[in-house]
Amino acid sequence: MSRSRDNADAVTTVPSGVGRNMVINGAMNVAQRATSVTGVGATAAHYPTLDRWIIEASTAGRATMSQTADGPNGISANCIKLDCTTADTSIAAGEYFLLEQRLEGQNVQRIGKGVAGAKEVTVSFYVKANAAFDFALEVLDNDDGRTCSKLFSTTTDWVRQELTFPADVDDGSSPIADNNAQTIRLFFWLHGGTTYTGGTLQSGSFANQVNANRAAGIDSFFSSTDNNFFITGVQMEVGPVATEFEQEDFDVTYQKCLRYTNKLVFTTTSTAFGLGYAESTSQHRTPFLFPKMRAVPTVTFSGATDFAAVNATTSVTSTGMSVSAMSDSMGLILLTDSGAGMTVNQPLYVRAASGKFIMLDSEL
Amino acid sequence: MMIISNSKYFATDGNNNTVQATIDGQALSVPLDPDNRHYAEILRQVDAGTLTIAAAD
Numbered sequence: 001m002s003r004s005r006d007n008a009d010a011v012t013t014v015p016s017g018v019g020r021n022m023v024i025n026g027a028m029n030v031a032q033r034a035t036s037v038t039g040v041g042a043t044a045a046h047y048p049t050l051d052r053w054i055i056e057a058s059t060a061g062r063a064t065m066s067q068t069a070d071g072p073n074g075i076s077a078n079c080i081k082l083d084c085t086t087a088d089t090s091i092a093a094g095e096y097f098l099l100e101q102r103l104e105g106q107n108v109q110r111i112g113k114g115v116a117g118a119k120e121v122t123v124s125f126y127v128k129a130n131a132a133f134d135f136a137l138e139v140l141d142n143d144d145g146r147t148c149s150k151l152f153s154t155t156t157d158w159v160r161q162e163l164t165f166p167a168d169v170d171d172g173s174s175p176i177a178d179n180n181a182q183t184i185r186l187f188f189w190l191h192g193g194t195t196y197t198g199g200t201l202q203s204g205s206f207a208n209q210v211n212a213n214r215a216a217g218i219d220s221f222f223s224s225t226d227n228n229f230f231i232t233g234v235q236m237e238v239g240p241v242a243t244e245f246e247q248e249d250f251d252v253t254y255q256k257c258l259r260y261t262n263k264l265v266f267t268t269t270s271t272a273f274g275l276g277y278a279e280s281t282s283q284h285r286t287p288f289l290f291p292k293m294r295a296v297p298t299v300t301f302s303g304a305t306d307f308a309a310v311n312a313t314t315s316v317t318s319t320g321m322s323v324s325a326m327s328d329s330m331g332l333i334l335l336t337d338s339g340a341g342m343t344v345n346q347p348l349y350v351r352a353a354s355g356k357f358i359m360l361d362s363e364l
Numbered sequence: 365m366m367i368i369s370n371s372k373y374f375a376t377d378g379n380n381n382t383v384q385a386t387i388d389g390q391a392l393s394v395p396l397d398p399d400n401r402h403y404a405e406i407l408r409q410v411d412a413g414t415l416t417i418a419a420a421d
Binding site: 043044045046180181295296297298299300301304322324326332334361362363 | 374390395
């Protein structure tokens with residue numbers, strides 16, 4: 001078959017229209033948690049800054065991770081910047097440092113992976129660094145432990161990388177689970193010890209995961225405190241062609257992110273919500289609603305004493321905050337105070353000072 | 365692996381509702397939902413015998 005025919009066939013398999021990008025927040029525009037965090041690398045797995053982007057780490061190296069207004073013109077104003085602040089040049093075998101996104105099974109059914117008719121996927125992204133490095137992108141089928149990795153290079157200018165991963169029929173009877181669990185995982189390998197780099201890169205096809213073959217051939221982001229790494233415009237789509245990065249209004253991306261993280265921020269000193277009641281003189285209950293999340297969320301309060309229960313005549317400061325009767329879209333805020341001020345069954349609402357927050361987290 | 369400490373059930377109206385725990389340095393209210401990544405890790409560490417959840421007050 002001629003190359004032109006190959007290309008024609010390829011074009012006919014490329015889906016068009018909106019919604020072809022399976023990556024969420026690929027333009028790095030939404031950062032509910034924080035826009036900059038230092039000391040990244042100390043925690044094994046966490047979401048420091050930009051929504052949906054998790055860092056997995058086991059290393060002595062440390063980085064500052066930030067949302068930076070330095071994206072490639074016409075693609076995105078923003079990018080992730082990783083700035084090495086502590087080098088790690090004595091790399092133990094089991095070390096790693098990964099930038100990762102985890103995708104729900106029900107959002108990647110279009111790949112058809114694991115059965116006859118499985119499709120190729122292409123991951124594209126814009127990347128630059130302070131120097132030339134080789135890093136790896138691994139696509140992992142988390143359900144079946146099937147993996148494939150591709151190396152990519154950086155320069156000091158923005159370059160679009162386009163990496164096509166082969167179709168994986170596997171044993172023909174292992175479809176991707178159609179559920180809300182992490183199923184496809186994208187790993188950007190920026191640092192790894194011989195446990196992960198000691199073999200031969202599994203790049204030509206998907207195969208059962210062998211750790212030594214996941215990131216063979218990569219350089220280390222932590223080789224020097226001079227190092228930095230920038231990435232944005234991340235897109236994963238069906239087919240062998242990287243189409244133009246799909247632009248998305250901020251609000252559309254933000255609404256997608258709320259399925260995983262919802263930071264309710266009190267923006268003025270009098271911001272308030274809810275209509276609750278005093279269950280007792282020291283515990284006050286306020287129901288609240290939020291957009292449906294992936295699962296019942298973990299709840300974090302900015303501080304145990306940041307909130308107040310308020311009614312027409314009284315304001316009592318919290319001594320403890322908790323939740324009860326949580327679902328994926330509603331729950332009860334439980335505000336405990338010293339017991340002075342409210343009487344049982346009095347109505348109330350919850351107030352907090354500017355900048356205080358309630359964080360709902362149902363990330364993968 | 366998440367570093368979990370101070371884990372304790374929190375009950376309202378006599379029923380356990382959440383696990384209060386410090387995870388990677390943050391105080392969290394974790395729902396009893398296996399699809400929640402924090403609760404899944406709590407269950408994993410309990411099964412491994414490396415974590416015990418204190419009873420509610």
